[in-house]
Amino acid sequence: MRTLKFLSLGLLSVAVAVSNLQAQGTRADYRRSAELRKRFSGKVFRDRIRLRWFADDRGGWYQVDLGGGKREFVLVDIRRRKRRAAFDHEDLAEALTEATGKEFDPEKLPLEGLRFSADRKHCWFRAAGKGWLCERDDCKLQEAEEPKDFDTGSDRQPDDWKRPGFESPKNRRSPDGAWEVFVKEHDLHLRNRETGSELRLSHGGDQKQSWSDNVFWAPDSKRLVAYRTRRGAEHTVHMVESSPEKRLQPKLHSHQYLKPGDEIPLTRPHLFDVSSGREIPVSDKLFSNPWRVRELRWNKAGDRFTFRYNQRGHQVLRLIEVNARSGVARAVIEETSKTFLDYAYKQFLFYLDDTNELLWMSERDGWNHLYLYDARSGKVKNQVTRGHWVVRGIERIDVKARQLWFRASGLVEGEDPYHIHFCRIDFDGSNLVRLTSGDGTHQVRYSPGADYLVDSWSRVDRPPVTELRSATTGRRVCRLERADISALEEAGWQQPERFRAAGRDGRTGIWGVIYRPSNFDDEVKYPVIEKIYAGPHGSFVPKSFRSSFDTQVLAELGFIVVQIDGMGTSNRSKAFHDVCHKNLGDSGFPDRILWMRAAAKTRPWMDLSRVGIFGGSAGGQSSLRGMLVHGDFYKVAVSVCGCHDNRMDKIWWNELWMGWPIGPHYAEQSNVTQAHRLSGQLLLIVGELDRNVDPASTMQVVNALIKADKDFDFLLIPGGGHGIGGSYGVRRRQDYFVRHLWGVQPRRGDSE
Incomplete structure (x- = not known):
């Protein structure tokens, strides 16, 4: 279905001067856009080294x-x-x-x-x-022949530090080599490797409950823990390939794809005594409804084991310890949240066996930080990192020196809070040292001995600087290189512009980037297009330097393109992140719209009467949502492979943010149920073989729009997977914005 509404085009572009109209969307513009990456490629020097x-x-x-x-x-x-x-x-x-x-x-x-x-x-x-x-x-x-005692140098990084007992090794054979576990007739058995005698460990197995014979052995081989998994629901998604290669008739594809609310596999650990062959009962009261049980680990003595339990709904997380003699379980650590615990992206556990301690990551104080625990009492000994900034990842741990190296953002007041810096700190929370300096986001490589680091830092508007620093004090040894972009500037490169504005609360900084065409003219009023991706699993506005972005390719056709990280995305405070909870449809739009209005106040060339939006996957969901809920602001949208109804998408991602059990908020956030609110111009694109997001999600939007008697455009990509459909889909997106925001026929002859 495809409807071109030139009457509405005229309404959109009524205030645009004819001279400006004729200057945009021509074949020359498209050629310049298509050649932009090549034009700017290979024009930056002294930007990369490998010491x-x-x-x-x-x-x-x-x-x-x-x-x-x-x-x-x-x-x-x-x-x-x-x-x-x-x-x-x-x-x-x-x-x-x-x-x-x-x-x-x-x-x-x-x-x-x-x-x-x-x-x-x-x-x-x-x-x-x-x-x-x-x-x-x-x-x-x-x-001369090659001297044997000359040093060619090494670019090897330090040996990865090991997370002690992150998970005990899984094996069929016991550490002492005497026993071997196997599964027969759906039950777990034990074989004496010397005598060949067999012992049945479990009973009553069937096809619906399976044992893993890769078990966790105690170090002394006296006990073992095995996982038993009850099968979950089967949710089969069918897709028809309309135009398969080398055959005429369509082809059916089917795969398993659990969706929110489906019954999930239920995994529980079972403890067995090897000498007697009996199971030592372990009450599952503390882990009765697992989303996942993982990181099972025996202590050195073999009398206790621990594992991490994430409860379905992602609001309870426990580190559970089991006494291997009695089977008694206790919660060493328990985290709870009224919204969600970001188990997929903000979890860290490190055992310090010699001192009976452990390091743990938590957002309990409103920011993502590290804590030192007494592993026996389960009490916090001290908070290791603290402040209105977030730990982004752990780099290295020196157990003997009781120090750790980590990445953080938001650490430097006045800088973009997404800029990554590298730091060192003692386990007791003292002696915090920022190892990197420079107003930008940093990437480092450590020397083989971990004494130094090579730090390369940049921003979208500042080319890379590479420095050598001490990995202990952060003291700069020397500057190695400063990137040379003179050839890039001579080629007409337009520097992206960073911008900050207050969000919906009037206080919180919202950060974004503005891209302009290389032939930018501040006397022209340009339509504005937002590239949106509001997935709560990260933040997505670029922070480091590149010679070209895909946003610049689109801007080259005569647009101002913006990217913004609104509330509900990650890597800021917990409150900032929590905006997404049961509320993915929000997509940070109140912040995004305020940001664009603030930017336009001092940039008269941004025409907010002509605003478009596009995105794929979660961005496809958001781009359509912007049209449905904020149609007074967004006038044109291109939505690609969107997860338009979170009940139709993959289970893990959607239950993490939207919660479980499935409540009425799922329907309220659905683009399908809100499709009747559409105003403006919409192009939906989906691949018929998308295995990431069920293409039926887009088809149900199409159905709802038809039922609501709405005009829209729709492009189905035969054989297409998760994406826009290659260069054809990209060109259709470009055409759509040229046609509906500039009000001209795209790719006109240069003289027309």
């Missing part, structure tokens, strides 16, 4: 791209706190030319296998098919 460290973290070397095939070899001197050329490139080129009779360009030295002596006075490399020993000071050369 190769010498032994014991005593400096290192790297080569850096200067553009046009040119490169520089750089030596890093830790003691002198400086970077310098690894050798005089011109002198070395002359020496190579003289030694080989071939011409060498000092800016394009083709050195392979470069390595350095321990005193750094010499280096060795291969060039022109030979090995060369070079005196670094004067570039004197002599042919």
Whole structure:
């Protein structure tokens, strides 16, 4: 079904000058848009390095791209706190030319296998098919075999720290090798590997309840824990492939896909004594309704085991300990929430066995932080991190020094609260050290010995700076590189603009980015398009530098494109995040609209009488929702593969944010039940073989719109999966916005 309503187009564009109309959406604009990535590609230099460290973290070397095939070899001197050329490139080129009779360009030295002596006075490399020993000071050369004691350096990061007993190993065979577990006739059995005798551990098994023979053995092999899982519901989703390759007739595809409210598999741990073969009963009172039981772990003595229990509904999380002799279970830690516990993205558990402690992540004080627990009493010894900022992840843990390294955002007052910084802190919460500095978001690589870190930081409007810092104090050793974007700017690159405005509460900062076309003219009033993705599992506005974004490709057709992180998304306070609870339809729209209005007050070229919106998946749900609930603001939407009714989408993602049991709020948040409210121009796109979001979700919106006698456009992608349908879908989206926001026929002849 496809209806083009040129009358409404005229209403949208009535205030737009004819000269401006003729300047947008032409074939030339489309060509410029299509070529934008290529036009800006390869125009940024000195932005990436990979430092190769010498032994014991005593400096290192790297080569850096200067553009046009040119490169520089750089030596890093830790003691002198400086970077310098690894050798005089011109002198070395002359020496190579003289030694080989071939011409060498000092800016394009083709050195392979470069390595350095321990005193750094010499280096060795291969060039022109030979090995060369070079005196670094004067570039004197002599042919030589590769010296065995020269160091080529290593870019290996420190060995990943192990999370002790994150989960005990699962195995069929006991640690002492005497026993082996197997499943026969739906029950668990034990075999003595020496005598071959068998012992039946469980009884009454059937096809609906299955045992795993990968069990958790106590370290002394005297006991074991096995998972038994009761099968959940089967929810089969059928999809028809209308145009399969190499056959004429349609093809049916079916797969299992649990949806909110479905009966889920029920997994419980069972404890067995090996010598007697009897089960030691463990009351499941503390874990009777699991969404998931995981991270089961025995202590070293083999007399206790723990596991993490997440209750269905995601409002109760427990670390449960079971006495292996008595089977008595207790909650070492219990977390509860009236909204949700973000188990999928904000959980961390680290056992400190030697001191009977553990590290635990929680949002209990309103921000995502770390806590140190007494593992025996279950009491908090101290809060490790605290403040109106959030821990984003753990980098390293030094158990002996009782320190940990972590990523955080919101730590620096006045900066964008999504900027990531790296820090170190003691287990007792003292000696917090911010290891990175610079108003941007940071990425680091540690030296092999973890003594130093190479920090690259940037913003969407600031090219990367790369620095070498101490991983203990954060002190800067030296600046290594500052990216060169002069060629990018000469190519007409438009710098994205960061913007902050107050959200719906009048206080909370809402952050976003504005993209303009490369031929931007501040005398023109441009339609505004929002790219939306409001999934509560993250935050999505870009924070680091890139030479081009897909948003800029769309802006090139004559639009101002914006991206915003509204309330309900992650990586801010718990209250900020909780806005999404049972409320995915909100999508942060009150904040987004306020943000655009605030931006337009000082940017008269933003025409808020012509606002479009687009997104895919959760963004597809939100883009349509904006039209249904805020049709006075959003006039045009392109919604791709949207999860339009959260009862139709995958179980884990939707129950986490929308809750369980399924209540009337699911229907209230559905785009299907609200489809009758549509105003404006809507294009729905879906792939007929989408396995991520059931395509029936979009089809039910189509059905509801037809029943409500609404005009809209619909594109079904034969054989398409989860996405817009490749370049054709992208072009249709571009055309839709040009046609309905500019009121012109897209891709007109340049002279028309």
